[in-house]
Amino acid sequence: MGRSVGKVNGYAIGDDEDTLSLVVAIHNDTEEAVTVAPTDISRAAGQAARFLEGALGNLKDAVEASATHAEMVRRIAALTGRLRSATVHVVTDGVSSAKEVRPLDVKGVPVRFEVWDAERLFRVMQAGRPRDEIEIDFSELCGASIPCLPAARHEGNYEAYVAIIPGDALAKLYDEYGAQLLELNVRSFLSARGRINAGIRKTLREQPLRFLAYNNGIVATADSIVLEKLSDGRPAIRSVRGLQIVNGGQTTASIHRAWKTDRADVSRVMVQAKLAVIDSGHEEEVVREISRCANTQNVVQMADFSANDPFHVTLEGLSRRVWCPGEQGRWFYERARGQYQEEKAKASTPARQRRFTEQTPPSRRFVKTDVARYQNTWELKPQTVCFGSQKNFDSFAQDLRVRKGEFLPDEAWYRELIAKAILYRAAEKIVRDARLPAYRTQVATYLMALLVDRSGSRLDLDGIWKRQGLTKELLSLLGSWVQPVLAAVTESAAGRNVTEWCKKRECWDAVRQVAVPMPPALPAELSTGLATATGSTTTADGSVTSADLENIAACKRLDGPTWLRISGEGRRLGLLKEWEAGIAHTLSGYAASGWDRNPSPKQAGHAVRIMLLPEIQALIADDREAGP
Incomplete structure (x- = not known):
């Protein structure tokens, strides 16, 4: 770039x-x-400031789109009005x-x-430390030294103190030093979007x-301390040198954001701090162990907080008392x-443990996030499953509250859930055996969802439960x-x-349109399936053919407005009888709701004949040429 x-x-x-952060070399x-020379340093700093x-x-x-720095300029320009600070690193x-x-x-x-x-x-x-020294005088920062509780000195190569730090002091520290405070924090700050x-x-x-009662506070290290x-x-702690926040980066940065961005008064916020002052020569060893221990506790997932919901307690009870056909084994829901x-x-005894493993093998263990994965795939929401275990579980839990209220599963619902689990796990194995180069998890959920969609949610879940496969x-x-x-995705x-x-x-809309092979003789799970609560009505004998499924798929390739226009124009032009126009109108409603309900084989047969009329x-x- 020019001068x-x-x-x-x-x-x-x-x-x-x-x-x-900008770097100029x-x-x-x-x-x-x-x-x-200092003048060269100043000149480089000035060049970076002029660029900013x-x-x-x-x-x-003024920058050509093909220029190597065009993307950098565009991204920085997008920060206009939001940028609160910048740091220029002059490196030589x-x-x-x-x-x-x-x-x-x-x-x-x-x-x-x-x-x-x-x-x-x-x-x-x-x-061996990716930081410069940070010296903090609390008597200046807070107006007074910070009272502390010293721990007894042991042979641990460090001294320990517990203190309460005001929230505004912590916010000011982060405002001045930023990420330098967190350079020994293995996770740093994961952003307050979480x-x-x-x-x-x-x-x-x-x-x-x-805040003090709700939050775990911070764990920090320092090279030296003045009491x-x-x-x-x-x-009381008057000052520290070489301060590093090893655990609590989210707490620190969140307080700073609340103070700086949300304009919250954090002066009344109190933060618990454990401070380890490490002996010279032992910094790396002790800091590494503190960081490791502070960040290797068992992770608590959001799904864990719902473990005591009546739904999950009831589901646990069902898994303990409902045995597979033949009473030879059972599934285990880990609430x-x-x-x-x-x-x-x-x-x-070892013998009883072997018997437990035989009757309840690890392969039949499933957890809350698995339930959400099976149910949301069955309910034709593979795109939600692809957000990952926790977000998908959140969606499932919210949907359960909104749609079901105080719903509690019964034995029939539990058997259907296990059938869905068998189906989902089979899809996973099939995709795994296909040795796809990528996107196996995504293809598995889309594969099962497509099967449910093409079957009109009419899979024989009872048969799958009885066969356990x-x-x-x-x-x-x-x-x-x-x-x-895979190709559709x-x-x-x-x-x-x-x-x-x-x-x-x-x-998901694209996958729904994909052409897939369908054998003349359908598998037993498809030809004898009964509709579930989310499915369509059954034919008189409860059977469905390959042609029925193809007709249902053809109906679902048209959107709601098109079916509504077919109904209205077909009636107006005399192309359709009243009952035929009624079928088209019904399908427009199904389409508008995202095909949560599928047409029956009989409805689909009539609808396809309507679609084949030249007019x-x-x-x-x-409609297709007009686009959305």
Whole structure:
């Protein structure tokens, strides 16, 4: 880039898209250390500042789309109005006496500068710590030293203190040092968009005085500490050097965000802090272990919080007393994590433990997120399943509350659930055996959903429960659908990220349209199925043919407005009898609701004959040309 628009060599945008880091390099490319004059440091810093000014101005209009830096300029320009701070890192392979550059304001954005010469980089690497020293004087920051409770000194190569830090002090620390405070935090800050962080922010805004009770606080380390005694004799922390927050990055950054962005009063927020002051020479060992222990507790998932819901308690009871046909075994619903192993451990002898494993094998264990996966796939929501276990479970739980209210499963519902589990797991195995290069999880849920969709939700779940498996005919049919489903998913993505595309309703719409082979003689699960609560009405003898399923699929290729137009125009032009127009009108309603209900084989047969009328075909073609 020309001199007028400045110079940078790299950039990074913060998770919340309100902070920016720019890198500008002074490269000498020599074996010997070269002295870099302070004027060169200032010049490079100024070039970066000029670039930022242009990027936040009209530079994007002057940059050619094909230029290598066009994307960088465009992304930085998009931060206009949201950017609250920027940091310029001046990096050189030389040595400079200039350690600081005076901060600037660029278009209302405070910009600070960090100088990284060879000596500073060497010190950081030699110390094994990816941070510069951070010195904090609490007497200045808080107006007074912070009272603390020292722990007795042991042979652990560190001293420990417990203190309560005011929320505004923590926010100011993060505002000044940012990610430098968290460089030993293995997870850093996962962004306040997450549900846990959203909960922290809600408490900060609405119940700040309860924050101490609700939050676990932070774990921090320091290289040294200065203590003093308060007037009442209590010990207090006056200052620390080399402060690092090892655990509690989400807490720290959430408090800062509430203070800076939400304008919340965090002065009344109190944060518990455990501070370990580590002896010289033991920093890496102790910090590594503190970080490891602070971040390796069993993770508590959101699904765990619903373990005591009556629905899940009832489902657990059903899994303990309902045995598979022949009383030879049962499935095991693990309502709370670890229940399976606990139940097995209750068997007092090795023989009884073997019997437990034979009757309740690990392969028949399933958990709350599995239930959500099976149910949402059955209910034709594979795009929701593709969001992952926790988000899919949240959707399932919410849907259960809204649609079912105080619904409690009974034995019939439980048997159907196990049949769905068998079907889903079979789809997973078929996809796994097909050795797809990618997207196996996504294809599995779409494969099962397509089968449910094409069958009109008429699969013989009772037969699957009784057999505790699928017929070889259905397994073969599903195997023949794997490649068409994969092709539908990847081709409809049209160059987009396929994993993200699978989370969209449009992906499911594309898969629903795919042509898949259908044998003349249907598998038993399809030919003898009875409609479930979400399915269509049955024929007189409860049977369904391959032609019926193809007719149902053909009906579902048209959208609601098209079926409504067929009904209205067909009636107006005298093409359809009143009852035929009524069928078209009914299908428009099914389509409008996302085909939550499927046409019966009889309805589908009449509808396909209507679709084949030349005038109706012309109408359908007109609608397709018009587009959405």
